[in-house]
Amino acid sequence: MKFAEIENWITDVVKLTNPKEVVWCNGSQEEHNNALAAMAKRGEILPITAPGYKNCHLYRSHPSDVARTEHKTYVCTNTPEAAGPNNNWLDPDKAHAKVDRVFRNCMQGRTMYVIPYCMGPIDSPHSGLGIELTDSLYVVANMFIMTRIGDKALEKIKTNKFDVVRGLHSTADLDPDKRYIMHFPEKLLIKSIGSGYGGNALLGKKCHALRLASWQAKHGGWLAEHMLIAGIEHAGKTHYVAAAFPSACGKTNLAMLIPPEKHRDYKIWTVGDDIAWLRLGEDGRMWAMNPESGYFGVVPGTNENTNPIANDMLNHDAIFTNVALTSEGEPWWEGKTKGKPQIDWRGDPWGGVGTAAHPNARFTVSAKHCPTYSPAAEDPQGVPLSAIIFGGRRSTLNPLVAEAFDWTHGIFMGATLASETTAAITGQVGTLRRDPMAMLPFCGYNMGDYWQHWLSFQDKSQNLPRIFQVNWFQKNAQGKFAWPGFGDNIRVLKWIVERCENKVDAQHTPIGNLPNIDDIDFDGVSDADRDQLLAVVKKDWLEELDDLDDHFGKYGSHTPPQFKVLQERMRKEFTTTDEQAG
Ligand code: GTP
Numbered sequence: 258m259k260f261a262e263i264e265n266w267i268t269d270v271v272k273l274t275n276p277k278e279v280v281w282c283n284g285s286q287e288e289h290n291n292a293l294a295a296m297a298k299r300g301e302i303l304p305i306t307a308p309g310y311k312n313c314h315l316y317r318s319h320p321s322d323v324a325r326t327e328h329k330t331y332v333c334t335n336t337p338e339a340a341g342p343n344n345n346w347l348d349p350d351k352a353h354a355k356v357d358r359v360f361r362n363c364m365q366g367r368t369m370y371v372i373p374y375c376m377g378p379i380d381s382p383h384s385g386l387g388i389e390l391t392d393s394l395y396v397v398a399n400m401f402i403m404t405r406i407g408d409k410a411l412e413k414i415k416t417n418k419f420d421v422v423r424g425l426h427s428t429a430d431l432d433p434d435k436r437y438i439m440h441f442p443e444k445l446l447i448k449s450i451g452s453g454y455g456g457n458a459l460l461g462k463k464c465h466a467l468r469l470a471s472w473q474a475k476h477g478g479w480l481a482e483h484m485l486i487a488g489i490e491h492a493g494k495t496h497y498v499a500a501a502f503p504s505a506c507g508k509t510n511l512a513m514l515i516p517p518e519k520h521r522d523y524k525i526w527t528v529g530d531d532i533a534w535l536r537l538g539e540d541g542r543m544w545a546m547n548p549e550s551g552y553f554g555v556v557p558g559t560n561e562n563t564n565p566i567a568n569d570m571l572n573h574d575a576i577f578t579n580v581a582l583t584s585e586g587e588p589w590w591e592g593k594t595k596g597k598p599q600i601d602w603r604g605d606p607w608g609g610v611g612t613a614a615h616p617n618a619r620f621t622v623s624a625k626h627c628p629t630y631s632p633a634a635e636d637p638q639g640v641p642l643s644a645i646i647f648g649g650r651r652s653t654l655n656p657l658v659a660e661a662f663d664w665t666h667g668i669f670m671g672a673t674l675a676s677e678t679t680a681a682i683t684g685q686v687g688t689l690r691r692d693p694m695a696m697l698p699f700c701g702y703n704m705g706d707y708w709q710h711w712l713s714f715q716d717k718s719q720n721l722p723r724i725f726q727v728n729w730f731q732k733n734a735q736g737k738f739a740w741p742g743f744g745d746n747i748r749v750l751k752w753i754v755e756r757c758e759n760k761v762d763a764q765h766t767p768i769g770n771l772p773n774i775d776d777i778d779f780d781g782v783s784d785a786d787r788d789q790l791l792a793v794v795k796k797d798w799l800e801e802l803d804d805l806d807d808h809f810g811k812y813g814s815h816t817p818p819q820f821k822v823l824q825e826r827m828r829k830e831f832t833t834t835d836e837q838a839g
């Protein structure tokens with residue numbers, strides 16, 4: 258895109274929104290410090306003054322603006338079929354008219370910040386460029402941490418050689434009824450208004466790096482995915498894996514895993530915790546790059562036992578969003594092992610009802626502060642993948658781990674992923690829904706076409722990663738998690754690595770290859786829980802296979818015919834063999 262076109266767009270936006278001034282962000286540390294200081298002065302952010310915290314701040318968002326709002330998120334392609342039943346759709350002209358009415362004069366008396374940014378290392382040929390216009394300093398401060406903003410990105414944009422995603426954002430008056438997060442894939446354009454919250458407002462993240470990037474990726478022969486990337490080092494070799502879990506289902510935790518004492522012969526390197534851009538290398542391997550440069554992580558549940566790495570990063574240069582405070586002014590959240598809340602996330606005295614921190618409270622920290630940050634994360638080519646993992650939060654059915662028979666079956670595993678909803682989305686928590694590849698809220702085009710696109714890699718390489726499915730969230734008869742999870746997930750990663758190295762056998766079941774009991778460390782897990790974790794219950798799976806008819810039926814002729822073949826094969830195998838258990 259020509260820089261002159263971008264300048265014209267900015268001029269038009271200024272006319273529409275009418276800010277008192279326009280400030281270009283250069284991306285310097287000084288600029289970032291000034292942004293935080295200006296917000297603190299205006300009372301929009303609270304410096305954490307408790308001892309033990311350095312340069313940390315608390316931001317309280319509007320109580321109606323605490324999570325992504327999927328029902329207010331639109332993909333406005335030229336035809337509804339291109340967006341698919343997985344997206345809310347509006348005709349682009351009508352969408353512009355609707356949202357521009359809200360944008361009119363919305364920045365009156367405010368400063369409009371121009372944030373040039375780069376998703377991925379500046380020197381990577383695979384990075385993506387964007388410009389976000391926003392009236393929120395909170396957005397500026399978070400984009401500074403989460404992406405590479407400022408002069409270097411601008412220089413690259415000014416070469417006129419690359420696609421540039423344009424994003425317009427305003428908090429306007431935060432009216433939930435006038436909140437819209439709109440995407441125009443054909444124009445690589447985003448318009449977001451009425452929310453200051455993470456995924457709705459930091460446009461480089463879900464709007465650009467997933468919804469529009471997935472569209473770009475489909476046309477460019479690559480993939481933009483809701484995945485963590487981690488290196489698993491053992492005996493002098495590092496295997497890289499990318500794992501897709503829905504929002505608040507354990508990506509950050511897995512990406513920063515510290516193995517317990519017993520498994521310290523393994524070490525995890527953090528490459529990314531939320532988004533991965535995947536492409537085939539000349540060697541036929543799939544290479545993964547993290548387009549982000551920081552973490553916007555779930556705070557509740559974080560402590561020195563569950564995620565010691567994140568826990569240690571939270572005492573300097575962190576922005577907390579919607580946590581509670583102790584009487585000493587220390588940030589507090591459910592799952593914190595020290596202190597007691599005195600002020601809740603809204604800023605009111607804590608009354609003991611509900612949660613003191615918002616369940617979707619977040620931290621923003623730079624990846625550079627992460628002690629396990631992989632040097633390969635800054636590599637312009639990314640890292641080569643040995644395995645892709647799909648996982649959901651499912652209290653029943655899905656075993657602890659299963660390996661796909663082949664690429665097509667692996668895509669089927671991803672396409673059938675179901676997960677209980679979490680506080681990362683406005684709406685009901687704990688409802689089971691299909692969330693294919695953890696991309697239901699993020700795929701910027703028809704999900705059926707997206708599955709076809711995934712399948713197309715089959716013909717392009719003999720060297721693709723193996724595919725696995727995991728589930729850390731099975732509940733036992735007592736309603737407790739059957740699997741210890743967190744650091745102990747290394748036990749499952751170990752099996753995955755051993756499978757990639759052809760070191761262990763597996764047990765064939767109709768739904769995939771499962772580990773032999775002795776090949777996974779079940780120390781501390783009761784026999785009943787272990788059996789449940791590895792069970793493939795015929796009756797339940799036949800129900801599941803029936804349920805998939807509805808799921809795949811939604812996408813009509815866009816659904817790959819291979820899926821039906823697999824469903825039938827599994828049904829047949831279940832009905833001709835005995836029930837498998839353990
Ligand atoms: P997004 O940032 O929303 O995309 O979430 P995420 O996938 O990165 O999830 P995250 O790692 O932040 O974990 C979300 C919640 O799940 C936190 O409260 C964690 O404590 C909890 N969690 C993570 N891993 C495990 C696990 O292995 N077992 C259990 N029981 N809970 C887990």
Ligand code: SPV
Pocket residue numbers: 324325454455456457462463503504505531553681682
């Ligand atoms: C998610 O909801 O998947 C997140 C947080 O990672 S947000 O940035 O809001 O998308």
Ligand code: MN
Pocket residue numbers: 483503504505531
């Ligand atoms: Mn996410």
